[in-house]
Amino acid sequence: MISTKPTFEAIKPNFGHSFTYQRFDEDHLNHNNIWHFHPELELVYVNGGSGKRQIGSHISYYSEGDLILIGSNLPHCGLTDSLTGNTSETVVQMKMDFLGNEFFDIPEMKKIQGLFEMSKSGMAFSGNTKRKIGEKIEVLEYQTDFQRLLSILNILNELAKSDEFKILNAEGFSIETEVKDNDRINIVFNHVKNNFKEEITLDEIANMVSMTVPSFCRYFKKITHKTFVQFVNEYRLVHASKLLAEKPMSITEVCFESGFNNFSHFNKSFKAFTGQNPSEYRNQLKTILQ
Numbered sequence: 121m122i123s124t125k126p127t128f129e130a131i132k133p134n135f136g137h138s139f140t141y142q143r144f145d146e147d148h149l150n151h152n153n154i155w156h157f158h159p160e161l162e163l164v165y166v167n168g169g170s171g172k173r174q175i176g177s178h179i180s181y182y183s184e185g186d187l188i189l190i191g192s193n194l195p196h197c198g199l200t201d202s203l204t205g206n207t208s209e210t211v212v213q214m215k216m217d218f219l220g221n222e223f224f225d226i227p228e229m230k231k232i233q234g235l236f237e238m239s240k241s242g243m244a245f246s247g248n249t250k251r252k253i254g255e256k257i258e259v260l261e262y263q264t265d266f267q268r269l270l271s272i273l274n275i276l277n278e279l280a281k282s283d284e285f286k287i288l289n290a291e292g293f294s295i296e297t298e299v300k301d302n303d304r305i306n307i308v309f310n311h312v313k314n315n316f317k318e319e320i321t322l323d324e325i326a327n328m329v330s331m332t333v334p335s336f337c338r339y340f341k342k343i344t345h346k347t348f349v350q351f352v353n354e355y356r357l358v359h360a361s362k363l364l365a366e367k368p369m370s371i372t373e374v375c376f377e378s379g380f381n382n383f384s385h386f387n388k389s390f391k392a393f394t395g396q397n398p399s400e401y402r403n404q405l406k407t408i409l410q
Contacts, residue, residue, distance in 0.1 A: 139214040141268060143261055144200070150209055153198035155310045160213040161239055162190040163275070165257040166199055169206030170365060172358055173199060174313070175242040177344035178288035179354050181361040187250040187257075189279065191239035192216060194289075195306065197313065210257045212272060231280035232273075242288035249284040289345075304329040305343055316355045317379040322348065356380060357393045364402045371398045 140160070144150040155174075170183040174197040175190055182199075185206065190196050192215075200209045216224070216236060224233050235243075245253065256275055260268050279285075307329055312320065325348065326336035340348045360378040363369055372383060375398075380386040391397045396404065 138218045138269070139212060139272060141260060142211045144209040144211070145207065149202060150198055150200055150211070153201055155195055155197050155306050155313065157193050157195040157306075158213070159192050160215050161192055161236065162188075162196075163212040163257070164188045164190070164199055165210045165254045166204070167207040167209070167254060167258065169200065169204040170362070171199055171201070171204040171206075172197075172362060173244065173288070174309075174355075176289040177346055177351060178242060179351075179358045180244075180288070181358050181365070182244070183365060185250065185254065187245040187254055189235070189239045189243040189245070191236070191242065194240060194242055195309070196242070208258070210260065212257070212260070214272070232276045235276060235280040238287060241290065243279075243285045244288055245279065245282060245285045247284040249279070249282040253278055253282075304331075304339070308340065308348075312352055312355055316352060316359065317377070319381075320352055352379075353389060354393065357390055360386070360390060360398070361394065361401065364398055371402075374398065 142150075164186070166182075166186040166188075168185045170181065171186075173180050173182055173186065173188065175188070176194055176196070186199060188199065200206055223229065224236070253275055256271060256278075260271055263271060308325060311325065311328060322333045322336065326333045329336065331339065337348065340346075340351070344351060346354075356379040360374050360380075363374045363377060364371070367374075369377065375383050375386040378386070380389070387397055390401070394401055
């Protein structure tokens with residue numbers, strides 16, 4: 121049985137460092153795929169491959185790699201696994217005050233301060249920014265500690281100047297400060313992650329977090345700005361996007377494999393979510409790849 125217990129990840133910088141740097145590849149996979157949160161900001165570059173993003177209450181599908189900035193205490197799942205098909209994944213984690221309490225208050229850091237503020241909702245970068253910054257992040261592997269520190273500042277400054285980004289949780293995502301709220305939302309998200317192909321009733325999920333259905337619905341909407349049904353459907357639609365892009369399955373098979381039991385409802389929901397019906401989405405991806 122898979123545990124739905126939420127995870128607070130305690131990140132300790134390597135001795136003598138103010139930040140944490142990790143690089144993963146096919147010989148050294150990132151196994152941190154459960155739902156977790158930590159006070160450190162996290163910058164992640166995925167070189168190639170495709171997969172799911174689950175950051176805050178945002179769920180989406182990425183392809184041709186990813187560049188993500190995740191703010192402090194913003195819950196998220198790992199971006200890669202053995203099926204992602206990426207070359208490597210580089211993760212840099214730092215506390216907001218990793219260079220001292222007042223360093224980012226100086227005038228030259230104003231743009232980076234703004235970047236940190238936006239990162240509270242999660243940011244995905246694209247285009248030239250993803251390519252150029254991705255290269256700079258990969259070069260960190262070959263640098264001395266001091267060079268890495270200067271490079272991280274430079275990377276943050278470049279990201280702060282870029283307009284090639286998307287805010288992932290546009291309406292914000294506010295985990296309450298009480299531990300019981302972290303427990304509740306993490307139990308819910310992990311249950312959806314593990315069981316989205318099955319029917320998940322409101323009675324079942326409300327009972328898991330010891331709430332009445334009306335109280336749970338109000339609570340979930342307050343935290344995520346989405347209804348629970350909407351959240352589950354989005355999770356299923358992102359899984360369908362991944363299957364359409366990567367698997368030679370019929371659209372009917374994709375529908376049922378993603379947890380939908382009604383083909384016309386799946387078609388209608390997919391078009392509302394992506395702007396295209398499933399066959400148009402798949403054909404467009406084929407054109408891009410060719």
